[in-house]
Amino acid sequence: MMARMYVELDDFRQSAIIAKNEIVKSVRGKRFLASAILVAIVWALITLVPFLTGKGWDVLTLGDMLSSYLSYANMFVVLVVGLIGSVALVSEYEERTALILFTRPVKKTTIFIGKFLASFLLSALLLLAYYIGVVAMTLIYHQTIPLNLVESFGMCCCYIVAATGISFIFSAVMKRSSICIIFSILA
Structure with a gap:
């Protein structure tokens, strides 16, 4: 019984390490930066359009x-x-790091959970930044924070989980990250 609990705790620790490494790799990459810039530009445009009109x-x-x-x-x-989640698995094959990763004594499910968790956290972080901008605008112009924003963010996080799952399906069967991104966005 104790050995089984140790294995489960070790799997959780390994998933956390994989998630941390994936987050660091993604934040340093161009796709995360492109996503952050896209979110900032659209937020700025939505904010400025009423003034321009x-x-x-x-x-x-x-x-x-x-x-x-x-x-x-x-x-x-x-x-x-x-941009972020759909390349999590396919990048291992594309960059040939899967050959090293899968020879380690780490279960494939542990690798999958770590990469899924990292993709979810990064996507939720970018969406949270957008929601913080919305909260700032509601505070500036209406001096209130509507509670339905929290509900909306929670529903978006559920949507992130579902969309990440679908993008991981494409990431598991595709061989090129560019094609995987296109299929994930279209799906």
Whole structure:
């Protein structure tokens, strides 16, 4: 019994190490930077468009403001998961690091869980940055933080889990990351 618990704890520790390494590798990569820039540009455009049209945010209700921002949340999930999550597995084969990784005494499920966790955390982090921008705007113009933002973020996190799962399916069977990204975004 004790040996089995040790194996499970060791698998969890190995998954955490794999997730940490995957996060570091992804944050240093171009895809994460492209995702972060995309989120920042779209947030800035949504914020600036009312001023460019001459209305400003003062005349819009809180519901209109939230609708303007949150209507793009689904698009962000698809694009961010497509850019970050869909290449998690295929990159191991493309960069030939899988030959080294799979010869180690680490279970494939442990590797999968670590990579899945890293993809989820990075995608959720970028989406959280977007939601923080939305919260800032609602505080500036309406002096309130609607509780449905928390609910919306929770639903987006569930969507991230589902989209990451679908992108991992493509990542497991494809041989090129560029094709995997396209299929993940289209799916």
